[in-house]
Amino acid sequence: NALVDFLAAYGPTSDxxxxxxxxxxxxxxxxxxxxxxxxxGHSSQIVGDLRGSPARSVVLxxxxxxxxxxxxRKVLEALGGPATLKDITPFTDPETGRSIIFIKDMSEVTASxxxxxxxxxxxxxxxxxPREVFVFCVNDGHLLRSWEEHMGxxxxxxxxxxxxxxxxxxxxxxxxxxxxxRLVNMSRTSHASTINAIxxxxxxxxxxxxxxxxxxxxxxxxCPIQINRQILLEDGDASMRTRLRALVEIxxxxxxxxxxxxxxx
Numbered sequence: 001n002a003l004v005d006f007l008a009a010y011g012p013t014s015d016x017x018x019x020x021x022x023x024x025x026x027x028x029x030x031x032x033x034x035x036x037x038x039x040x041g042h043s044s045q046i047v048g049d050l051r052g053s054p055a056r057s058v059v060l061x062x063x064x065x066x067x068x069x070x071x072x073r074k075v076l077e078a079l080g081g082p083a084t085l086k087d088i089t090p091f092t093d094p095e096t097g098r099s100i101i102f103i104k105d106m107s108e109v110t111a112s113x114x115x116x117x118x119x120x121x122x123x124x125x126x127x128x129x130p131r132e133v134f135v136f137c138v139n140d141g142h143l144l145r146s147w148e149e150h151m152g153x154x155x156x157x158x159x160x161x162x163x164x165x166x167x168x169x170x171x172x173x174x175x176x177x178x179x180x181x182r183l184v185n186m187s188r189t190s191h192a193s194t195i196n197a198i199x200x201x202x203x204x205x206x207x208x209x210x211x212x213x214x215x216x217x218x219x220x221x222x223c224p225i226q227i228n229r230q231i232l233l234e235d236g237d238a239s240m241r242t243r244l245r246a247l248v249e250i251x252x253x254x255x256x257x258x259x260x261x262x263x264x265x
Contacts, residue, residue, distance in 0.1 A: 003207035004225060006031040010264050033207050038260055039197045040067055042184060043074040049182055050079070050133055051096050057124055057134040061143055061168070062186035065261025068137035069104055071186070075135060076102055088113065103136035106146055118150040122157045125181045140168055140185075187257050192248040195263055199241055203233050 009027060028035035042060075049056040060068040073085050079100070081091045087109060089102040101117075103109060109117065117134075124130040138146070144164060151157030163175045167183045174182055208229070217223045231240050251258050 001207065001210045002031040003033050003205055003210065006033050007202065010036075034205065036198070036201045036205075036264070038067060038070060038201075038264075039194060040071050040074060042071050042186075043078055046071070046075045046135065046184075047078050050075070050098070050100055050135070051093065054129040054180055055096070055098055055133045057121065057130070057181040059143065059164075059181060059183045060135070060137045060186060061140050061183060062188075063139060063257065063259055065259030066186040067260045068186055070260075072102055072104065072135050072137055088117075098130075099132040101132065101134045101136075103134065103138075106136055106138035107142045111150075114146055114150045118147060118157070119152065119154070122151060122154055122160060125160055125179050126156050127180065128178060130180060134181075187259075192245055192252065194260065195245050195248055196241070198260075198263060199232050199244075203229050 006027060046058045049058050060071060062068055069085065073083065076085060076089065076091060077083055079091065079093055079095075081089075085102055085104040087104050089104070091100045091102060092098070093100055101120075103117070106114070120132065121134055121136075124132050124134060144161065147157070147161050147164065151161065160175075160179065163179065164183065167173065167175060168185065171185065171188055173184055211223070211226065215223070233241075235241050248258055248263065
């Protein structure tokens, strides 16, 4: 079953490229299966920010595996764009005519590109009605470091850097007026509720129907993969699903954030 091979690539192995969003669509197409669709609650609000009056850029921060690139890709699809992101993806919104620049990972952008992009972001963040807006993914440390290194002598750039630090410290998203951006820290969310949806996506995938044909182990009811799948499908106070969800909740309460990537593993 090609689905099993696809799911195996999510495991903690040296070639687990499926853990990175940019490989998921390609790997799923190669295996001929539907990729796992992770529920996320940010894309509709981000589309509203980009198409609002006035428009607002969005900075997606968080640790590796928190779904920053996945969310940015879903936003681009919702706007009518392609299903893949390059390091820098310019897009013209057909509804508003605004130019939207998607940056998949700020750490992958070259220094010369940052020297061009950061001043443009400063101009966009301080424009009361920007015609160019940004959606960019970056971890906290790289956001502050890149901004400080490439903002030049701009007083507005220094003010925005201070605001970044305050928003990250105080767990807030919207800066004071007149700045037109929003910072979403995706590491601030516990994924205890998401684990149910991920288990359902994996265990109820339509391609499980491909199992059984010509599989002697499966035909005899001894397939460990199918046995584990049935265990995960059960729900109740003593079920494996409930215990896994409790572990995520306990980790969050102990300030040990588990990313989407870790939960899928």
